[in-house]
Amino acid sequence: MNKPVLRAEGLELSFSGVKAADNVNLEVREGEFLAIIGSNGSGKTTFLNMCTGYLRPESGKVYLGDAAITGMAPRRIARRGIARAFQIPQLFTDQTLLTNVMLAIASRRGIFQGLRRLDRTAYIDEAHELLALFSLEDHAETIAGTLPEGLRKLADITLALALNPRLLLLDEPTSGVSALERFTLMEKLMAALKARQMTALFVEHDMEIVTRYADRVVVWDAGRIIAEGDPKQVLRDPQVIERVVGAV
Numbered sequence: 001m002n003k004p005v006l007r008a009e010g011l012e013l014s015f016s017g018v019k020a021a022d023n024v025n026l027e028v029r030e031g032e033f034l035a036i037i038g039s040n041g042s043g044k045t046t047f048l049n050m051c052t053g054y055l056r057p058e059s060g061k062v063y064l065g066d067a068a069i070t071g072m073a074p075r076r077i078a079r080r081g082i083a084r085a086f087q088i089p090q091l092f093t094d095q096t097l098l099t100n101v102m103l104a105i106a107s108r109r110g111i112f113q114g115l116r117r118l119d120r121t122a123y124i125d126e127a128h129e130l131l132a133l134f135s136l137e138d139h140a141e142t143i144a145g146t147l148p149e150g151l152r153k154l155a156d157i158t159l160a161l162a163l164n165p166r167l168l169l170l171d172e173p174t175s176g177v178s179a180l181e182r183f184t185l186m187e188k189l190m191a192a193l194k195a196r197q198m199t200a201l202f203v204e205h206d207m208e209i210v211t212r213y214a215d216r217v218v219v220w221d222a223g224r225i226i227a228e229g230d231p232k233q234v235l236r237d238p239q240v241i242e243r244v245v246g247a248v
């Protein structure tokens with residue numbers, strides 16, 4: 001079995017007496033594409049927020065590789081290698097996609113470069129490579145704010161990958177995307193993740209996407225993990241159907 005990239009041990013967190021994390025134990029293994037499912041309010045986002053430093057667990061630990069990252073500031077955790085797509089602050093909607101990717105690469109290298117001072121020659125090859133990975137080259141010169149939702153989502157993930165993370169977290173990659181576009185988006189995403197051998201975790205409400213693309217699924221209910229394993233098997237579990245699949 002591949003070694004864990006991320007490990008959560010005994011995470012606990014309550015909000016006004018409601019347990020949002022109730023002894024959460026989870027490993028994300030190197031190279032896997034892991035789905036997190038659960039009904040609204042079951043604690044999925046709380047878990048991601050504890051992994052990225054936006055929330056501090058009352059008890060328990062989070063490890064990235066062998067290093068404990070519990071309670072570290074979000075910026076520090078990001079620098080250590082957890083990237084969360086759809087929360088990338090540096091997306092400039094009035095700039096081209098190519099410029100956005102170059103800015104993300106510059107920020108990874110710890111260089112804050114204003115738009116006017118961006119050293120394009122230093123980043124352009126890598127930026128084109130990243131866009132090609134997601135079949136986005138045709139949109140390199142498109143103003144980011146004008147991209148349709150599906151492409152905008154891929155663009156966000158491209159920016160997250162520009163940071164060369166060890167672990168990529170995706171919040172509902174297909175939400176807001178038309179039924180027709182969902183699978184095209186997922187195919188492009190999967191091709192890019194595989195090419196980079198990226199470890200990724202994604203929260204998803206669409207069970208068809210989970211069955212088709214996830215290597216493994218973890219099921220959340222009332223702050224707890226109630227099932228995990230192969231998506232086809234887990235999604236047949238009567239308890240999962242009753243508590244989650246029927247409820248989303």
Ligand SMILES: Nc1ncnc2c1ncn2[C@@H]1O[C@H](COP(=O)(O)OP(=O)(O)OP(=O)(O)O)[C@@H](O)[C@H]1O
Pocket residue numbers: 015018019020038039040041042043044045046047220
């Ligand atoms: N900052 C907060 N303050 C108070 N309560 C919170 C806070 N964040 C989450 N909660 C509560 O914790 C529980 C878990 O919420 P969380 O957002 O983690 O669920 P979720 O599974 O991500 O839901 P959804 O699918 O709707 O995004 C809920 O009862 C929610 O109301």
